[in-house]
Amino acid sequence: MTMFDLEPVARQSTAELIADRLRIAIMRGALAPGAQLGETDLAAKFDVSRGPVREAMQRLVSEGLLHSIRHRGIFVIELTMDDIEDVYFARAAIERGALCRILDGRREATHAALGPAVEMMLAAADRGDAAGVSDADQPYHEVLVQSSASPRLVRAARTLLIETRMCLGALQTTYEDVHEQVAEHAALRDAIGSGPGEIAYRLLADHMEDAVARLRVQRASVSGTSA
Template sequence: MTNAGARARPLKPVVRQSTAAMIADSVRAALERGDLPPGTQLGEADLAKQLGVSRGPLREGLQRLTQEGLLLSIRNRGLFVIEMTPDRVRDMYVARQAVERAAAEQIHLGTPEEAGAQLMEITDTMSRTAEADDHSGVGEADIAFHDLLVRLAGSPRLSLMHRTLLTETRMGIHALDPTYEGNEARVAEHRGIAQSFLDRDPAATDRLLQLHMADAVERLTADHG
């Protein structure tokens, strides 16, 4: 009689998200929605009650967001949501540009046509929402485009860094209230980036990403110093 168990591959452990991680995700989502505006002081008692958790996991979850730079701990004062100043937005886009250009480089080493096709689908969605004058829909498609771009690079580290940067991007949009008068131009920028992958033209992708980031900074910081 053979020992089937001896030949079987060992089972991989089931990965369960910790309570602290779920708390961090919940608070991060609130930051992205603008429910916790920049400068808001976070009270542990109130948050623990809202989330239905004890203080220990709550503190661990908030500590994760502090390490990501989304919250600021001030000694003897408490924990605050970061202020989205023009200087912080500019610096955030420096980091976003570095991450997304690195992701694009990795995509071009693999199958850029497949990536371009997927990105073009999101661009088509963005175009439809722009035609409907749905500014919120255009914004969501914009975020989805850049999120997918980095995920297609297949780098967990780039994706991890990018998640925080996209949260800050959403926070900046809520805080600085940019005007998007040229949604058609915004769609065209994304379509050009997607097309550069279809064309297998890494130089064009890199140039278009830089121009796109510069345009985003201009929109977000206009009239804010």
């Protein structure tokens, strides 16, 4: 191999780095739903010119995390209950597709890969850290989709997982006992490792349906309406 055979090392552009920071801020609620983003303010905070900020914001507009209102500006999306149901509908389809591939020859590797996320969730639950459980929930599902070895499923899942975290708002979790949340993920991991395939599919579907039901009750409680 000569030096001319070597490919350049991929580097994140400034716009990509800013987009990553903004995604995290949106996911964690530092940029609240409905918040307006200004190029000038963000450029000053990131200590960059307005160009990379503009590019980063447009990336998030295309991903659906920001939306542009003509003559008003760019805002963080606000998720309605219909949006939440659609998020989980799309996630169920993507993660079922990933599970199909996993069960076809990737079970052992996926079971091992999911282990650290389950351990993180359990440690957070044991110390009563609901936010920590939710923090570990996201990489669990990221690993699940990544284990399918499908770049397209991974890309499709990324925004949906951020939107999922946004659904929780400031409450961080819909579980009264976060150990129950951990148990659901551990059971799915075990089913992926050695259980019947139909059990894994059922556990995944139940997990998505239960999440929507919990969020519906949570939203109704916050708004003071009947579920």
